[in-house]
Amino acid sequence: MGNLPHFQLFIDGEWTEGSEAQVMMSENPATGQEWATFACAAPQDVDRAIAAAKRVLNDPEWRDMTQTQRGKLLYRLADLVAENAARLGELETTDSGKLLAETAAQTGYVADYYRYYAGLADKVEGTVLPIDKPDMHVFTTREPIGVVAAIVPWNAQMFLTATKLGPALAAGCSVVLKASEVAPAPMLEFAKLIEQAGFPPGVVSVIAGDAENCAIPLTRHPDVDRIAFTGGPETARHVVRNSAENFAVTSLELGGKSPVLVFDDADLDGAANGLIAGNFGASGQSCVAGTRGLVHRSILKPLIERIAEKAGAIRLGDPLHAETHVGPLCTAAQVRKIEDTLSKAQGQGAVIHFGGEVADRPGNYMNPTLVECTSPETETLKIEMFGPVMSLLPFDTEEEAVALANKTPYGLGSGVFTQNLARAHRVSKRIKAGICWVNTYRAISPIAPFGGFNQSGYGREAGVEAILDYTRTKTTWISTAQEPMANPFVMR
Template sequence: MGNLPHFQLFIDGEWSEGSDAQIMTSENPATGQGWATFACASAGDVDRAVAAAKRVLDDPAWRDMTQTARGKLLYRLADLVAEHASRLGELETTDSGKLLAETSAQTGYVADYYRYFAGLADKVEGTVLPIDKPDMHVFTTREPIGVVAAIVPWNAQMFLTATKLGPALAAGCSVVLKASEIAPAPMLEFARLIEQAGFPPGVVSVITGDAENCAIPLTRHPDIDRIAFTGGPETARHVVRNSAENFAVTSLELGGKSPILVFDDADLDGAANGLIAGNFGASGQSCVAGTRGLVHRSILKPLIERIEQKASAIRLGEPLQSDTHVGPLCTAAQVRKIETTLAKAQGQGAVIRFGGVAADRPGNYMTPTLVECTSADTETLKVEMFGPVMSLLPFDTEDEAIALANSTPYGLGSGVFTQNLARAHRVSKRIRAGICWVNTYRAISPIAPFGGFNQSGYGREAGVEAILDYTRTKTTWISTAQEPMANPFIMR
């Protein structure tokens, strides 16, 4: 292990090991072998990072920096991200198993998120209020909310970091970024770009570690003012409980069991491609994966035939190879969970049309799988598996399709395939989800808000309003009266 690459923590502008000297090894999902080591933060390291973030808020180098100047730093960071997209993508692929074609392209696109928020940095304005007291001048200003704990998972980590870090820095906050301990290498490498961009020490610290020593001390720390969390619902419940200790404003972007509705007038090739994108894209390791395919009964058979035909050309292979479509899953536990869930579904009468087994090769590979279901209670329609498993269920009427789409505690993504514009508007309006794609799937943009309903979380990331979520409104009253304040015992 001594010859493996090693990644340190980035705290207050300095690189260091964890104070308790804990080291973890990261496995390459494509081989199942350790490929790198990284330092883990202790509670003391968390204290150090938060203290630096709190201190820098009163440091003139950051506190008095103009909004325009903050935007220029973000533009510089965006350029560095774009310049190093290939390197960051390669690290993410090696560490998490996601396809290099996606990680490098997504990282390159993430630069546009930083540019978007750089442009918003000096567009945050206050308001002069038309107050009902003629001898008062009253106005509002927006100030940085304070110290932000940004917690991101291993999947799509460059994207999910940008949606938090971009608006937080544009607003003038300081950030302690906690990377997943499962695959933290790209985030620890990304910290070098923050340093190169010229942000003052302490504005951003990047740490990683387990729940007990890192995540819990961070989310319950008394000096944290804002928590931005992406992860699973169970972990989110702990985050919310921890936030009771500091009353931090909290946003949650959680998992989902997103429905994709395919109506009888849909273009079958487009619908098949949408279902494949929503289920096999990113090897199924996406929070918006459209794992509940709801298909009009009259087209179920021909649609399955199209999917089978297209799936036969899917290449399962090394994630660093450009011709691979589906790579390994990040952890072996995901493969085991999928196998268990598929077995339960078959016991409930579901039919596996193709796939359904772990690939016979080293690493955490699961074959792309199609499950034909006869009941909405089928296990694969309820459990978020985070792997390349598509489940299809027939429906007969529009109302039935909508009811099935909404029969879930989640509400992140959704899809509708139809050539009827009126139906597209009607159905998308009735689906209870934060995002609805029509005749497409898995599209993102820094301009478009991203977030869910119900157990998929609350709060929105990206879009114009995201920056406002990292500010607090201050109201200032200035008396313009010529006479001194009158009776102090009467509220004005």
């Protein structure tokens, strides 16, 4: 164990072990071998991180820093992220199994999220109110909401960190960032860039650990003012319950079973590529995975043939290799869940056109799989599997397609493939989801809000409005009257 890389916690500007000296192993999903260790936070470490975050809000070094100065720090962080994208991507790939081609490129692009919020830092403005009392000058200002608990899962870590950390720091908050205990290495390495960028100690702490010793004490802590959580709905329910202890403003970006509607006038190559991107991209380990493919019955067979042809060229392999298209799943538990779900689907009459089995190689590999379903109740259309499994279900009319798309408790992503512009507007408007991609899939930008409806959560990340979610509005009344209050017992 002593020869493996070891990652420490970053608390109040210091690198440290957990106070209870607990250490966890991290496994490389591509080999099934342990490759690193990391320190785990105990409740007292959470207390220390939050105490530092609370202290720094009243420290002139951070409190009195101008919005423009905060933006410059974020620009510096963005440059460091871009410079270290290859290193962070390699760590994320080794720790989680996601393709290096995606992790390195996504980390490099994430730098633009920090630049976006760096530019917004001094654009957050108050308002002078046209008050109905002529002897009053009334205006609003936006102040930092306070201490933020940001909780990020193992998939798309750099992206999901940026969507929380960027607006929070631009607004002047302090942040305790919790990495997943499944694959925390890139987050703990990223903390070095926070330090190098010059943020005062305590503005950002990065911790990792299990639910009982880390996540629960963090989300229920009385000094936490804002919780930004990305993860699964079941964990989110616990987060919401914990927030009842501190009344923290909470945003949730959760999972989904995103529908992708393919109409009979769609470009088949474009639709096939969109479905492959939405199901096999990131090895299917994406919260916006388009795992409910709804296809007009008249084109179902030719579309399956087109997808199968393209899937034949998919390379399953080492995620560190540039030629690999699909890598391993992060955990062995995901593989077992997919096997169980596929077995149930077959029992319900579903047909597996290709894949459906664990790859014959070391590590957590699942072959890309295409399932043709006969009912919307088929197990693969209901369960979020987080793996390379595509399920297709036929429809006959636009009304039926929309009804099937909305037949879910989730509402994060969605897709529409059609050459009919009127239909594209009509259908995208009716789908109950926070995001709708038309004739494309799985695109992101710092400019575009990201988030869901229903059990896919609430609140939005990215875009202008996200920075406002890390502020509170203060209203200031200034009397300009020359005479004192006429009657102190009557409300003005």
